[in-house]
Amino acid sequence: DTGVSQNPRHKITKRGQNVTFRCDPISEHNRLYWYRQTLGQGPEFLTYFQNEAQLEKSRLLSDRFSAERPKGSFSTLEIQRTEQGDSAMYLCASSLAGAPAQGYTFGSGTRLTVV
Amino acid sequence: ILNVEQSPQSLHVQEGDSTNFTCSFPSSNFYALHWYRWETAKSPEALFVMTLNGDEKKKGRISATLNTKEGYSYLYIKGSQPEDSATYLCASLTGGGNKLTFGTGTQLKVEL
Numbered sequence: 098d099t100g101v102s103q104n105p106r107h108k109i110t111k112r113g114q115n116v117t118f119r120c121d122p123i124s125e126h127n128r129l130y131w132y133r134q135t136l137g138q139g140p141e142f143l144t145y146f147q148n149e150a151q152l153e154k155s156r157l158l159s160d161r162f163s164a165e166r167p168k169g170s171f172s173t174l175e176i177q178r179t180e181q182g183d184s185a186m187y188l189c190a191s192s193l194a195g196a197p198a199q200g201y202t203f204g205s206g207t208r209l210t211v212v
Numbered sequence: 213i214l215n216v217e218q219s220p221q222s223l224h225v226q227e228g229d230s231t232n233f234t235c236s237f238p239s240s241n242f243y244a245l246h247w248y249r250w251e252t253a254k255s256p257e258a259l260f261v262m263t264l265n266g267d268e269k270k271k272g273r274i275s276a277t278l279n280t281k282e283g284y285s286y287l288y289i290k291g292s293q294p295e296d297s298a299t300y301l302c303a304s305l306t307g308g309g310n311k312l313t314f315g316t317g318t319q320l321k322v323e324l
Contacts, residue, residue: 101255130311139216139301139314140256153310188256197309200246200258 103189103204110179110211117175118207122191129172130201131164132188133157140188146172147194179211216304218315225292225322232288233318235302239283243305246312247276247287251298259287259300292322 102121110116122129128147132140143162144154148169158164161179166172176183186208190201217236225231237245244263250256260269265280273290289296299319303312 132314137316139218139303139316140312142311142313145311190256197244197263197305198261200248200261201256201312202258203248203256205253205255 101189101191101202101204103187103207105207106205107208108210110209112181112211113178115175115177116179116209117173118187118189118209119171119173120189120204121171122189123202124170126191126193126202127169128192128194129166130190130192131172131174132190134186134188134206135184143174176209179209181211184209184211216302216313216315218300218302218318220318221316222319223321225320227293227322227324229292229322230288230290231292231320232286233300233320235285235287235315237283237285237302237304237313237315238306239280241306242280242283243309245278245280245285246303246305247285248301248303249298250301250317256301289320292320294322294324296320297322 104119130145131143134140142155143158144164146166149166161177164174186206188206190203192201219234247259248256260276262278267278269276276287278285299317301317303314306313
């Protein structure tokens with residue numbers, strides 16, 4: 098297993114376009130998280146899945162954001178009608194539920210720039 | 213304390229200096245405290261996960277302590293090296309132990 102993989106690494110899009118990011122977690126991990134980091138801030142929680150079930154969504158996640166994890170493996174995060182304020186680093190992480198002594202394993206992130 | 217707070221925001225030290233950072237977090241409903249190192253263009257890497265009051269953990273030249281009653285953790289780096297240059301993030305496990313709430317990080321630059 099090569100860790101958590103995120104694609105693409107960078108995305109530049111025009112305002113109003115839709116974008117989709119993909120995250121492939123560590124295969125044994127049943128939890129998957131999405132975070133967003135903007136300049137000068139720490140990563141902010143967006144949503145998390147346990148297997149295919151989306152168990153929590155942050156109030157930060159407006160109606161334009163949707164995340165899926167259809168088979169409990171990879172996940173996608175879609176942003177519709179992008180706005181300049183969506184420009185950020187989007188991080189994915191995975192972990193094993195019931196193993197609180199282990200940290201999260203993060204991907205390298207997708208940096209989104211909305212122009 | 214309502215949020216996770218870290219200080220200082222940034223730090224420049226010379227190679228060989230020892231340094232430390234502070235993380236403050238809400239002490240109520242505590243589950244765990246995580247420390248991560250995030251180098252530019254790489255993934256955040258877990259350093260420590262701490263759960264018990266008085267916990268002390270060590271990995272090479274880096275160590276951390278935890279006080280859950282007063283809600284703070286310290287990260288120490290002994291004999292800083294240029295490769296220690298990174299952003300150090302702490303995060304408190306909240307929401308019933310289901311999600312991490314991060315601080316804003318301490319950006320460390322170690323100069324030759």
